[in-house]
Amino acid sequence: MWTRSALAPAIVFAAAATLTAQSPRFGVGRPPTPDEVRGLGAAIAPDGGGLPEGSGTVAEGRTVFAARCASCHGPNGEGGGVGAALVGGTGTLATARPLKTVGSFWPHATTVWDYVNRAMPFDQPGLLKPEEVYAVVAYILNLNGIIAEDAVMNASTLPRVNMPNRDGFVPDSRPDVGPTKAKKPGR
Amino acid sequence: MSNIRRSSRRQILRMTAALGGGLVAQRQKLLAWDTPGKLGAPLGPYGERSPFEKAVRWHRDSKTPETGSCFTPLQASVGTITPSSLHYERHHAGIPTIDPSQHRLVIHGMVDRPLSLTMAEIQRLPSITRTLVLECGGNSAGEWAAKTGPDVQRSYGLVSCSEWTGVPLATLLAEVGVKAGASWVIAEGADACRMERSIPLSKAMDNTLLAYGQNGEMIRPSQGYPLRLINPGWEGNTNVKWLHSLKLTNQAYMARDETSKYSDLMPDGKARIFTYRMEAKSVITFPSGGQTLPGVGLYELTGLAWSGSGKIERVEITTDGGRTWTAAQLQEPRLPIALTRFRMPWRFDGREAVIASRAIDETGYIQPSREDLIAARGMNSIYHFNGTKFWRVQADGTVTNVDA
Numbered sequence: 001m002w003t004r005s006a007l008a009p010a011i012v013f014a015a016a017a018t019l020t021a022q023s024p025r026f027g028v029g030r031p032p033t034p035d036e037v038r039g040l041g042a043a044i045a046p047d048g049g050g051l052p053e054g055s056g057t058v059a060e061g062r063t064v065f066a067a068r069c070a071s072c073h074g075p076n077g078e079g080g081g082v083g084a085a086l087v088g089g090t091g092t093l094a095t096a097r098p099l100k101t102v103g104s105f106w107p108h109a110t111t112v113w114d115y116v117n118r119a120m121p122f123d124q125p126g127l128l129k130p131e132e133v134y135a136v137v138a139y140i141l142n143l144n145g146i147i148a149e150d151a152v153m154n155a156s157t158l159p160r161v162n163m164p165n166r167d168g169f170v171p172d173s174r175p176d177v178g179p180t181k182a183k184k185p186g187r
Numbered sequence: 188m189s190n191i192r193r194s195s196r197r198q199i200l201r202m203t204a205a206l207g208g209g210l211v212a213q214r215q216k217l218l219a220w221d222t223p224g225k226l227g228a229p230l231g232p233y234g235e236r237s238p239f240e241k242a243v244r245w246h247r248d249s250k251t252p253e254t255g256s257c258f259t260p261l262q263a264s265v266g267t268i269t270p271s272s273l274h275y276e277r278h279h280a281g282i283p284t285i286d287p288s289q290h291r292l293v294i295h296g297m298v299d300r301p302l303s304l305t306m307a308e309i310q311r312l313p314s315i316t317r318t319l320v321l322e323c324g325g326n327s328a329g330e331w332a333a334k335t336g337p338d339v340q341r342s343y344g345l346v347s348c349s350e351w352t353g354v355p356l357a358t359l360l361a362e363v364g365v366k367a368g369a370s371w372v373i374a375e376g377a378d379a380c381r382m383e384r385s386i387p388l389s390k391a392m393d394n395t396l397l398a399y400g401q402n403g404e405m406i407r408p409s410q411g412y413p414l415r416l417i418n419p420g421w422e423g424n425t426n427v428k429w430l431h432s433l434k435l436t437n438q439a440y441m442a443r444d445e446t447s448k449y450s451d452l453m454p455d456g457k458a459r460i461f462t463y464r465m466e467a468k469s470v471i472t473f474p475s476g477g478q479t480l481p482g483v484g485l486y487e488l489t490g491l492a493w494s495g496s497g498k499i500e501r502v503e504i505t506t507d508g509g510r511t512w513t514a515a516q517l518q519e520p521r522l523p524i525a526l527t528r529f530r531m532p533w534r535f536d537g538r539e540a541v542i543a544s545r546a547i548d549e550t551g552y553i554q555p556s557r558e559d560l561i562a563a564r565g566m567n568s569i570y571h572f573n574g575t576k577f578w579r580v581q582a583d584g585t586v587t588n589v590d591a
């Protein structure tokens with residue numbers, strides 16, 4: 001189970017090593033080992049927290065995409081029989097036929113990195129190295145006209161990408177139907 | 188085998204009502220003496236249902252069968268508990284095989300004492316047991332369209348109810364010591380895609396369960412063996428299976444399954460995010476689409492109601508297409524955030540009847556009509572459809588869906 005590569009938050013281990021080995025009340029557990037945390041998926045925050053070192057270009061991503069992604073998502077990310085469309089849909093969200101893609105819908109570029117890294121390619125999730133993930137994310141963003149052909153994606157540039165639908169999400173306002181719509185139930 | 192044995196219990200009910208109790212005695216005699224002198228099957232280590240029982244889950248054919256949904260056969264359900272073997276499923280990268288002796292839960296991030304726990308350690312902690320409904324956020328997604336689902340399994344079957352046993356997450360959060368400023372828990376599963384969701388710390392402290400038991404045994408592999416989150420009343424996707432990581436953070440991580448998916452697109456093009464709660468809902472399971480009433484007579488109309496906000500207070504039934512509504516009997520005890528069975532005697536007189544149920548929960552929330560939902564949310568929100576479901580009992584006894 002602990003085979004996936006991920007960035008190890010070294011600071012956590014330095015702190016953990018100095019702590020008691022077991023929990024205070026029930027005396028269970030011990031500090032996680034570096035290998036155990038490396039075996040978890042790299043969880044990437046919208047501010048870029050968790051992104052590893054490395055970088056990738058649009059050109060490199062075109063190669064990765066053709067080899068690993070195009071068979072399901074189409075040669076230009078237009079979607080196929082198995083994989084969702086990754087491009088297009090701009091201006092469709094408020095229409096009768098919305099097309100939700102990375103370009104038209106996803107609010108954070110970090111989510112694309114996180115998801116490609118943890119879940120793609122579908123049949124071999126975790127296959128791509130961090131540089132390949134940066135590259136293929138760069139290529140997908142470029143296909144959508146969000147970043148330039150010569151852009152380089154890394155831990156610094158990726159969180160600053162201005163996603164078109166960044167402000168397209170609103171809080172849950174339910175109940176929104178019926179007599180209790182003004183009354184929020186307790187948790 | 189006698190025809191009577193093969194008949195549905197409703198048919199027996201009908202005949203019994205029509206002819207009195209004589210048939211009951213005849214039925215018992217047939218059952219007891221069908222095969223005199225022949226021994227039955229020997230003792231066995233793990234039970235199976237009768238070979239005469241055929242209800243199974245349904246799923247679409249797919250080139251990628253490791254992702255998709257399995258729908259519970261609600262039309263065959265009795266009572267309120269879903270057998271573990273028929274519990275609905277939604278997977279994103281297949282069902283992992285996990286040796287519990289090798290499995291660990293890592294709690295890390297903004298905590299004073301990061302911990303790695305074995306299953307044996309988790310099972311040593313004080314546990315609780317709760318009967319809870321679990322419903323996929325995308326259950327009934329097809330019902331937004333005018334052409335509604337043909338049967339209750341395929342249109343409402345991503346809902347199930349189990350007795351879950353585990354440790355309140357709050358117990359372990361106290362052990363790790365949550366740092367000031369932490370407000371979210373990022374939960375991750377050990378399936379191939381490492382599915383992740385962001386859970387507000389307030390929910391985690393309130394009633395989130397680290398569950399390892401389901402219906403009296405360890406959770407099935409398809410339900411997250413050996414450990415999963417249970418977030419009472421919240422959409423199924425947040426109940427992360429094969430749980431191996433909980434990371435305390437000061438922000439939601441905006442995972443794919445809480446932004447691109449499981450967000451609800453409104454007519455103005457904005458999408459509601461973090462739409463966790465499953466609101467009150469009900470559906471008639473008998474008679475329902477695809478079934479046939481064998482003739483006129485008295486039947487027990489029955490179905491299931493539930494609410495992510497608490498107990499079911501009342502269920503109303505119409506048999507005249509929504510003109511009049513009558514309160515159904517509710518099976519006690521009514522448990523909060525659990526399936527509640529409702530029942531009503533009903534005489535089918537051979538004339539077409541359009542039937543539906545609507546649930547009212549303890550907050551006063553009334554299950555809306557499809558039309559009211561569409562008026563509030565349009566037709567493209569995909570998730571959280573909880574509208575009333577109408578069935579048409581035709582004059583010949585066949586039951587179909589009712590298209591809008």
